[in-house]
Amino acid sequence: xxxxxxxxxxxxxxxxxxxxxxxxxxxxxxxxxxxxxxxxxxxxxxxxxxxxxxxxxxxxxxxxxxxxxxxxxxxxxxxxxxxxxxxxxxxxxxxxxxxxxxxxxxxxxxxxxxxxxxxxxxxxxxxxxxxxxxxxxxxxxxxxxxxxxxxxxxxxxxxxxxxxxxx
Amino acid sequence: xxxxxxxxxxxxxxxxxxxxxxxxxxxxxxxxxxxxxxxxxxxxxxxxxxxxxxxxxxxxxxxxxxxxxxxxxxxxxxxxxxxxxxxxxxxxxxxxxxxxxxxxxxxxxxxxxxxxxxxxxxxxxxxxxxxxxxxxxxxxxxxxxxxxxxxxxxxxxxxxxxxxxxxxxxxxxxxxxxxxxxxxxxxxxxxxxxxxxxxxxxxxxxxxxxxxxxxxxxxxxxx
Ligand code: HEM
Ligand code: FES
Numbered sequence: 001x002x003x004x005x006x007x008x009x010x011x012x013x014x015x016x017x018x019x020x021x022x023x024x025x026x027x028x029x030x031x032x033x034x035x036x037x038x039x040x041x042x043x044x045x046x047x048x049x050x051x052x053x054x055x056x057x058x059x060x061x062x063x064x065x066x067x068x069x070x071x072x073x074x075x076x077x078x079x080x081x082x083x084x085x086x087x088x089x090x091x092x093x094x095x096x097x098x099x100x101x102x103x104x105x106x107x108x109x110x111x112x113x114x115x116x117x118x119x120x121x122x123x124x125x126x127x128x129x130x131x132x133x134x135x136x137x138x139x140x141x142x143x144x145x146x147x148x149x150x151x152x153x154x155x156x157x158x159x160x161x162x163x164x165x166x167x
Numbered sequence: 168x169x170x171x172x173x174x175x176x177x178x179x180x181x182x183x184x185x186x187x188x189x190x191x192x193x194x195x196x197x198x199x200x201x202x203x204x205x206x207x208x209x210x211x212x213x214x215x216x217x218x219x220x221x222x223x224x225x226x227x228x229x230x231x232x233x234x235x236x237x238x239x240x241x242x243x244x245x246x247x248x249x250x251x252x253x254x255x256x257x258x259x260x261x262x263x264x265x266x267x268x269x270x271x272x273x274x275x276x277x278x279x280x281x282x283x284x285x286x287x288x289x290x291x292x293x294x295x296x297x298x299x300x301x302x303x304x305x306x307x308x309x310x311x312x313x314x315x316x317x318x319x320x321x322x323x324x325x326x327x328x329x330x331x332x333x334x335x336x337x338x339x340x341x342x343x344x345x346x347x348x349x350x351x352x353x354x355x356x357x358x359x360x361x362x363x364x365x366x367x368x369x370x371x372x373x374x375x376x377x378x379x380x381x382x383x384x385x386x387x388x389x390x
Contacts, residue, residue: 035253036228036232036252036253036257037231076243076250077239077242078239
């Protein structure tokens, strides 16, 4: 402290204490509300279940096959079945299940629908293209490969789990 | 920093007189608990407003999760109370606040009554106060149905019977409030609309009038 005493006037003292106490009360009131509103963003995602897609291991070939299946999803207080699809393909002996959602802006890709590129996945929205193993073709809008489902083989049948990003 | 921002805005818009006019006024000795402790009864009006603010804020946040639909209403309340972090606290604030606001309003009314503050020239503000009383009762009544559990349902059954007991217009009032003959989907949707839009709107308008008159007429004199 310097020689000059720092004098706090009665008015200043009241301003400080009332602002402090008021701020504390306001924070105490608002904190639970804000935390509640932020909850969806702070919640940690749960591991999804694996679902059978009705395709046996032997049926998977180098030609991508589309499988449609339903998965239970929990949406807050509402549980429902969501339709999902995947392209299942064998690459170097390994089974890959690709998400059909274009990594550019989310349209749905299809296999071999572009006559100029019959051996690729094609997205009609902005002509995005992906190779057989999901790698995005350079020079087309998508910037990363198609997402991939977790694959599990149980008793020779294909089961798909969560979708994960690659590269 | 804050001072600088304030000065910058004030220099351009001259906002000081605006808030000075509202906030900067003497608190007469007879309403100041620091002078006479019994003057704390003059706080009840402000406390009522404080709880109303809590109701409005917590209600807004509840609306982020609540859905006014007979299939999902109860599930959504259950979810926000048990699954959402702090949802229990926010619902608790709204739940207990709903009763507290009525207690505070009642105490405030008693203070006004026993200090004779409703007399000329403040008759109009008493009238506005009575309207506020009904609006807040209405908020309590319509809000009570929203969780859509047994208690909510049967409270509304009884409430609507009471409305029906009114002479001549009773049946009309019941059907209008319930949105039909059945207490069900339409009742819940309508009670929700009334609870979160119509009555809060009326409440804010009336509070504005209430505070304007207090500012204009000043607080009533000592006994
Ligand atoms: C003075 C003002 C208010 C009073 C007295 C009041 C009263 C009530 C009551 C008694 C309940 C039932 C709560 C329970 O049983 O747990 C309720 C529920 C509800 N209120 Fe209000 N309310 C007020 C203002 C508001 C406002 C301004 C909003 C929204 C903008 C709102 C939104 C809700 C919602 C979404 C529910 C259903 C959730 C639940 O039941 O917990 N309320 N209210
Ligand atoms: S969304 Fe597929 S290319 Fe743009």
